[in-house]
Amino acid sequence: MKNKFISLTLACALLVSVFVAGGGKAAATAPIVQPGPADSVQMLQQPLDEIDSVIQQGIADKYMAGSVVLAARSGTIVKEDAYGYAARYLDDDFTEMENPVEMQTDTIFDLASITKVFTATAAMHLYEQGEFNLDDPVADYIPEFAQNGKSDVTIRQLLTHTSGFPAWIPLYQTTDSREQAYQEVFSTALEHEPGTHYGYSDLNMITIGALVEQISGERLDQYIQTNITEPLGMTDTMFNPPELLKDRIAATEYQPQTDRGIVWGEVHDENAWAMDGVAGHAGLFSTAQDLAVFAQMILNDGQYDDTRILETGTVEKMETNQLPDFPGNAHSLAWELNQDWYMGGLSEPSTLGHTGFTGTSIVISPSKETVAILLTNKVHPTRDAPSTNPIRQAVAGKTADAINAWSASAMKALVKDFAAEGEFLSDEAAHSLKIHLTAVSHYEDRELGDKVIKHMEGFQSLLDHQQENMSEDAYETLKTNADYLIGKWQ
Numbered sequence: 001m002k003n004k005f006i007s008l009t010l011a012c013a014l015l016v017s018v019f020v021a022g023g024g025k026a027a028a029t030a031p032i033v034q035p036g037p038a039d040s041v042q043m044l045q046q047p048l049d050e051i052d053s054v055i056q057q058g059i060a061d062k063y064m065a066g067s068v069v070l071a072a073r074s075g076t077i078v079k080e081d082a083y084g085y086a087a088r089y090l091d092d093d094f095t096e097m098e099n100p101v102e103m104q105t106d107t108i109f110d111l112a113s114i115t116k117v118f119t120a121t122a123a124m125h126l127y128e129q130g131e132f133n134l135d136d137p138v139a140d141y142i143p144e145f146a147q148n149g150k151s152d153v154t155i156r157q158l159l160t161h162t163s164g165f166p167a168w169i170p171l172y173q174t175t176d177s178r179e180q181a182y183q184e185v186f187s188t189a190l191e192h193e194p195g196t197h198y199g200y201s202d203l204n205m206i207t208i209g210a211l212v213e214q215i216s217g218e219r220l221d222q223y224i225q226t227n228i229t230e231p232l233g234m235t236d237t238m239f240n241p242p243e244l245l246k247d248r249i250a251a252t253e254y255q256p257q258t259d260r261g262i263v264w265g266e267v268h269d270e271n272a273w274a275m276d277g278v279a280g281h282a283g284l285f286s287t288a289q290d291l292a293v294f295a296q297m298i299l300n301d302g303q304y305d306d307t308r309i310l311e312t313g314t315v316e317k318m319e320t321n322q323l324p325d326f327p328g329n330a331h332s333l334a335w336e337l338n339q340d341w342y343m344g345g346l347s348e349p350s351t352l353g354h355t356g357f358t359g360t361s362i363v364i365s366p367s368k369e370t371v372a373i374l375l376t377n378k379v380h381p382t383r384d385a386p387s388t389n390p391i392r393q394a395v396a397g398k399t400a401d402a403i404n405a406w407s408a409s410a411m412k413a414l415v416k417d418f419a420a421e422g423e424f425l426s427d428e429a430a431h432s433l434k435i436h437l438t439a440v441s442h443y444e445d446r447e448l449g450d451k452v453i454k455h456m457e458g459f460q461s462l463l464d465h466q467q468e469n470m471s472e473d474a475y476e477t478l479k480t481n482a483d484y485l486i487g488k489w490q
Helices: 008-017 045-060 112-128 143-149 155-159 178-187 202-216 220-229 243-248 270-274 288-299 312-319 340-346 389-404 408-420 427-445 449-465 472-489
Strands: 066-073 076-089 096-102 284-286 352-356 360-365 370-376
Touching: 045 066, 045 076, 045 389, 045 472, 066 288, 066 389, 076 288, 112 155, 112 202, 112 220, 112 284, 112 312, 112 352, 112 360, 143 178, 155 202, 178 202, 178 270, 202 220, 288 312, 288 360, 288 370, 340 352, 340 360, 340 389, 360 389, 370 389, 389 408, 389 472, 408 427, 408 472, 427 449, 449 472
Parallel strands: none
Antiparallel strands: 066 076, 066 370, 076 096, 352 360, 360 370
16 A cells, blocks of 8 residues: 555644634644654645646746745645745736746745735734724724724725725825825725625725834834744735835836836735835735735734734634625635635635635635635736736645645545535535445555545445435545545555
């Protein structure tokens, strides 16, 4: 038998590692981010390896010039790879640089809207100190915000994108300073009554950034550095990176409209650029590994190593759907929840994540203790490139497959999840599949590889027989994972 189960020692280590800080969990065993083999955290290598071809095809098809992928479970980095180029083109005609810069795993990316979850974390840090309540009117802290019928808009509504704000306004065309930009946002009228409409808006998080500054007396970049990134040791995470780091930074768009040429080493977002590179909606730069540390802090209920950033109860608020009345737009406090269009197979009600316009995304699955990070320079050299959403979805999906196909027991849990989500037309179909996988588990426990293969082939036949009784997604996912599991034992 080629592949055996992980040793009892490693299995016990994995079991201990999930007892993370807070909520009655053992803080001493909270995972930290470090590389390790996939099988040490019950993941198959094959689906992770298949991510390579997904990314390489995306580069060939000009979805992006390059990318970094990181996947981790229980703090163990099971995949961290770089592809393509961090800087390749001189203009939007795809004129090649004489000396293009190859992508590295420690390349620093413009995170774009992933900045929003750091801004929200900064705000919740102040919330813990009793500086505000989520349902307080924003105007209690920023009186100018009350203009044009916004006196009743609450902080919670900003964090959940239910304030009624328009999605965007061109601050870079209408203002000449950071303070002017704030004043224009504060005077902007709503498009919807507060609390009646979900509408993703940069203006919400620009205002949250202003709130952090108003309450703390510090500029947003300084507050995030002092209270989040520096304590976590995220040394490659910053606003306005210095010139000396340019060769480590992924280039973004050719922007003749701002007279900046190829934007490289400064924020891509025009409004954040107009705000001196520091805004609540965009402007933060980081690496895949630094983001993995931040994500592990969330998975550890607010603590990383010996450093606590947020209290357990605060993290729970940031993981809880605040918008049950807006189906399809599940959202916590700045984090998006259960969004299949980029979370793929990791998507479920508890999964949180965010994307960025530059081609970045982060997915965090508390139930699987898993993080999937995809950083690309999709807008290099033009924002007119195809959407990277299918690639985001595939990366998260392959990461999920690596977990779900580890064993028959893992596949049985997947069937149970599909049934709970209504993916089966009959309880009998799900029940028959689970019974079959229970039998396979017994053979796995005894390491009887030939019998595992034989009975998994029988599972495939049963799956084909029951195909009409389940969704296409459930069928294709279970079929793929059955193939992976058979491959593991061959």
